Amino acid sequence: MENIRELFQVMTRRFGLLNKNCCSIDAVDISLVQSHILYEIDKREYPSMQEVAEVLGMDITTFSRQIQNLVKNGLVKKTPLPEDRRVYTLSLTTEGKFIATTLDREINRYLDEVFSHMTEFEKETVIRSIKLLNECMAKSSVCCKPLF
Amino acid sequence: MENIRELFQVMTRRFGLLNKNCCSIDAVDISLVQSHILYEIDKREYPSMQEVAEVLGMDITTFSRQIQNLVKNGLVKKTPLPEDRRVYTLSLTTEGKFIATTLDREINRYLDEVFSHMTEFEKETVIRSIKLLNECMAKSSVCCKPLF
DNA sequence: CATTTTATTTGTAAAATGCAAGTATATGTT
DNA sequence: AACATATACTTGCATTTTACAAATAAAATG
Structure with missing residues (x-):
């Protein structure tokens, strides 16, 4: 089985860069x-x-x-x-x-673009997956309080 | 449909905190x-x-x-x-x-714990989802170069 | 051989960080 | 009420991080 951390690392790194890039839109x-x-x-x-x-x-x-x-x-x-x-x-x-x-x-626009490379079914699966993940992370007691 | 950015924001925030917390293990x-x-x-x-x-x-x-x-x-x-x-x-x-x-x-141990709140099927779906997401993000041209 | 490009470092000044200590308000105890 | 204790936030200060501009040093190019 693949290294799960690596998957997260790549994904969160990308999203982090996206956030960073989005900090300077025209005058802002x-x-x-x-x-x-x-x-x-x-x-x-x-x-x-x-x-x-x-x-x-x-x-x-x-x-x-x-x-x-x-x-x-x-x-x-x-x-x-x-x-x-x-x-x-x-x-x-x-x-x-x-x-x-x-x-x-801006960020949602980028994410839409990313999802445009999937079928509607895949998109829904991915979104449901992330929701489930968030719920399970919130349940977990090991590290990182619920956060919201 | 839910705000996709929000899902990402929560997830990456949590993973970020996990990384942060893991920086001080005993002497390290x-x-x-x-x-x-x-x-x-x-x-x-x-x-x-x-x-x-x-x-x-x-x-x-x-x-x-x-x-x-x-x-x-x-x-x-x-x-x-x-x-x-x-x-x-x-x-x-x-x-x-x-x-x-x-x-x-340490980090994989935490992630295992998170996945322990899912069925095996859900776990595999989530992992496949993240992989797919990473692939699509790499394909995307809008923002954030491929990264690897 | 001269010029340009590329990979990395250093100067410098600004910004971000976090601990310890401070201020101000609320709560609890007698 | 008077006092101590707890809580929410701020400030002092020293350290670390950051990033632009300029420097160095080693290719590559003409």
């Missing part, structure tokens, strides 16, 4: 970490700093500084939570949302 | 980039600097310095190529090989 030019942060904020409903930092496996202090930059660049808004003023709630500004959406479209 | 303590470099050198037959840097999508100058550290720490050997002395050939030292192997076993 953000770092890879920043794109991950935008993605997670966009996905969640007013998450706290901690929440996002943890999902991304980032040190909270590094994360704090990254957010400071994103706020300075007008992509992210930081709002103190009324019922617990230690907590800050994160959301995207209009421009942040625009960038996140553009990025998402 | 290397960085994530270093583990990727060791992996690629191990996989290939005396690759050149360029070759590895390109696969990893790293700037060659950054890569050069990372290799310097790995050589200093006794994990990698750099040998000038006799027939073209501009080129350096990379290989793992005994200790480097040991670390790469340990890491590989």
